[in-house]
């Protein structure tokens with residue numbers, strides 16, 4: 001039942017994409033499907049007319065009949081050609097529009113999925129399968145449906161002629177291709193299963209390809225000499241795909257080919273029968289009609305059964321496309337409360353626990369943390385302590401499994417979700433380097449301000465990015481990165497400053513900086529943090545950092561470990577307490593000062 005829904009859904013989609021093109025193709029295909037029967041009749045008349053005229057049987061109209069039928073046959077040929085050209089034109093347009101629509105739907109769907117989906121391998125498998133089918137399957141199901149229906153119409157018309165001559169011959173020719181079709185259906189299903197099972201390997205192959213074809217991994221792959229290794233792995237994967245596909249094709253060719261012989265034998269038998277019958281009757285025209293009908297019935301019945309087998313296959317693969325489009329989105333429910341332009345109390349994580357879906361180990365357990373309004377709180381902790389996870393919870397990419405997050409005393413869930421996210425200016429550790437202009441790289445922080453040069457320059461200034469952006473060949477309008485023509489490549493620290501500008505452009509009441517200065521030079525870092533209060537304005541700032549030179553500038557410092565708060569206070573409080581923070585601080589400082597470490 002569910003499978004049947006695939007093709008009806010694809011057809012509905014096609015109709016929505018362009019009813020005019022769909023209607024046009026159907027009309028032309030219906031017309032074309034009626035022509036073969038007319039061809040058989042006209043061929044019979046023409047040949048009989050010629051035979052009568054040549055035999056000189058004293059029929060004065062024989063020549064006329066032969067010519068009339070001949071001219072009509074020519075007309076049919078021209079008409080067939082014109083219909084084919086028109087249909088081809090409409091089909092191409094329809095196919096393009098359908099592929100565009102489906103690709104757009106896949107992209108739109110991806111924008112609605114949750115972070116959880118993109119941190120799950122099965123989503124990528126489904127996306128990979130959907131992408132493979134997107135460009136042609138939905139259209140193909142229509143094309144094959146048309147072929148199948150028009151073959152059926154032609155078949156009814158032509159086999160009516162054949163049936164009127166001989167029922168046995170007609171039935172034999174009609175049924176002979178059936179076994180071959182059954183085998184094709186069977187192998188379609190096998191092929192579909194193989195393709196689905198190899199989704200992860202296909203993605204792996206694409207990933208290997210990506211690793212050796214982009215600038216970001218170039219340095220490592222070349223210096224570590226990984227190119228040949230990746231190439232070898234890629235080669236192994238595609239060789240494995242090829243072997244499986246070849247074996248399947250071989251079996252299919254053998255079985256379907258052997259079963260197809262039944263159809264050939266039926267046609268040969270029919271021709272021999274026609275020979276025998278027409279020799280006895282002396283009706284040459286009837287023989288020509290027989291031959292023409294046998295060939296037409298054989299080809300149309302094969303097209304019909306082949307079309308049915310393809311419909312079955314497309315239907316299976318369409319399940320992959322719709323499987324992706326139907327992934328349950330179910331994002332967090334949005335509240336209605338508008339977000340405050342400035343926080344009055346701050347952010348509170350109250351007894352927050354969290355375990356990632358599909359895992360058993362809690363990342364946060366009973367965490368209590370307060371970020372006072374307008375203050376800059378630094379979060380310190382070893383790798384994997386759960387710092388970034390806190391940010392994901394704050395932005396509601398995930399929901400806590402226990403406890404609550406409150407902003408100005410109001411649970412996060414009560415705020416309008418879009419408004420909440422629009423009011424967090426964030427730069428993540430793995431921020432994006434957009435292959436776009438400097439203006440866009442900064443302006444994406446508030447897309448409505450892409451043309452507000454003063455605001456963009458202001459944000460760039462606050463992140464210490466303005467000086468180098470102004471020196472780029474086209475200033476703010478310089479393409480960054482090397483993926484597109486005319487691009488200027490930035491250094492790691494410059495990219496980070498651009499990302500910081502993007503976060504600052506938001507002018508949001510909450511600013512979250514996850515490792516914001518890891519790649520920024522010490523002087524620029526000191527400058528940015530010295531002006532942090534001015535930069536972030538009255539924002540409540542959460543700063544995640546491993547560099548203690550960054551951390552010490554914060555109003556309040558929180559050390560977390562295994563998802564719990566271990567220590568908190570100002571830099572001097574924590575140094576005086578001589579706990580974990582003080583130890584880590586001295587450890588880092590000793591690296592600079594060449595002093596022995598005291599624990």
Ligand SMILES: Nc1ncnc2c1ncn2[C@@H]1O[C@H](COP(=O)(O)OP(=O)(O)OP(=O)(O)O)[C@@H](O)[C@H]1O
Nearest residue numbers: 119356359363381382383384385386387388389390
């Ligand atoms: N999507 C995920 N699914 C399952 N586990 C995850 C996921 N993301 C992170 N983790 C795990 O959660 C823990 C906390 O990760 P998180 O990124 O919050 O640490 P962090 O404190 O920011 O670390 P770092 O200082 O290295 O950035 C880690 O053990 C990590 O393996």
